[in-house]
Amino acid sequence: MNVLITGGAGFIGSHVADHLLTMGCRVHVLDNFHTNYSREQKLRNIHQSLGHPAYFLHEGDIRDAPYLTHVFRQGQFDVVIHLAALPGVQASLQRPDVYADVNLNGTRTLLNAMHQSGVRKLIFGSSSSVYGDHPAMPLQEDCQHLFPISPYALTKYKGEQLCRHYHQQYGIESTCLRFFTVYGPRQRPDMAIYQFLEAIRQQHQLTLYGKGTSRDYTFVADIVQGISKAMFRIDGFSIYNIGSGSYISLRQLITLMEDVTNQKARIIQRPDRPGDVAHTWADLTRSKQKLAYQPTTSLSEGLQQMADWLASRNAQAALSRC
Numbered sequence: 001m002n003v004l005i006t007g008g009a010g011f012i013g014s015h016v017a018d019h020l021l022t023m024g025c026r027v028h029v030l031d032n033f034h035t036n037y038s039r040e041q042k043l044r045n046i047h048q049s050l051g052h053p054a055y056f057l058h059e060g061d062i063r064d065a066p067y068l069t070h071v072f073r074q075g076q077f078d079v080v081i082h083l084a085a086l087p088g089v090q091a092s093l094q095r096p097d098v099y100a101d102v103n104l105n106g107t108r109t110l111l112n113a114m115h116q117s118g119v120r121k122l123i124f125g126s127s128s129s130v131y132g133d134h135p136a137m138p139l140q141e142d143c144q145h146l147f148p149i150s151p152y153a154l155t156k157y158k159g160e161q162l163c164r165h166y167h168q169q170y171g172i173e174s175t176c177l178r179f180f181t182v183y184g185p186r187q188r189p190d191m192a193i194y195q196f197l198e199a200i201r202q203q204h205q206l207t208l209y210g211k212g213t214s215r216d217y218t219f220v221a222d223i224v225q226g227i228s229k230a231m232f233r234i235d236g237f238s239i240y241n242i243g244s245g246s247y248i249s250l251r252q253l254i255t256l257m258e259d260v261t262n263q264k265a266r267i268i269q270r271p272d273r274p275g276d277v278a279h280t281w282a283d284l285t286r287s288k289q290k291l292a293y294q295p296t297t298s299l300s301e302g303l304q305q306m307a308d309w310l311a312s313r314n315a316q317a318a319l320s321r322c
Helices: 011-022 039-045 065-075 089-094 096-117 151-170 192-201 220-231 250-261 285-291 299-321
Strands: 002-006 026-031 055-059 079-082 121-127 173-179 205-209 237-242 266-270
Touching (some): 002 065, 011 039, 011 220, 026 065, 079 220, 089 151, 096 151, 151 173, 192 250, 205 250
16 A cells, blocks of 8 residues: 655654554655754654655655645555644644644645545544534534634644545545544654653643643554554545543643652643643544544553653763763
8 A cells, every 4th residue: 555644754644654664555754844843853753764665755845736746646645644734722823824824725735636646535634622622521523513712723623624625526535533632752842741741850840721621642552543544444524533532630640740750740830821622532432433443552651651752862862962
């Protein structure tokens, strides 16, 4: 199987690429190495894959239609896994127009390239943020109303609608996967679990926003499992939650981190931030029934793997400075 992964040098995408190579796929990665985090980290993400004979790296932007045409001519792809996007709720509040351009225009340009090249299967990386502060928990894919409360969330919701439109108009079969707060090795430095673990390790103060908030935290290997299973079950237009199926409060999360690091957190409490939802919790009924998806990594186990990765990364960085 020939697969194109947009955003394939990033946190989730690089793990997906590694997994697909073990499955015998030919993997083409398209990434623009955006400066939202360092090029060096992305190159570390893909270091092992770069030498694989079935791995092909294309450096370019999903908004660049001529370049996309060039990539699609090379690949003869069976499926596209679209993970490229500007991430982050808070940053989107400061630059809504840029987020709309990259996340929406980029998705539209990609769908056009698929249509023109005859590629008919897409997995779209969406987000639990599309639900907003929905009153019904756990969150179900077919709930009547969605309440995206940040520009980032809105781009993900509208991205799903673009996929629906291209299915109806051009027959592109799309599976939209709503990821619930993903964490694990290779996580971006701006993400909460990364920042919290580093703050606790270094005995710096960490800032918690809001009281009583909770999240469904999903280990990256479970996200990869969901994507790989969805690849072989793309049919029409569909939406699935990919999460852990459980939730934990932010305070309980910090306690688990203290257990993993054997250190106490120094916490500063702040009010809620605009754009942040209060609670997330994935209903996995549909994804379990239709995709045979089953998360396997507990939060404590995943946090330990994340902490071990950070410790190894920091040790390597210290050696490189010697």
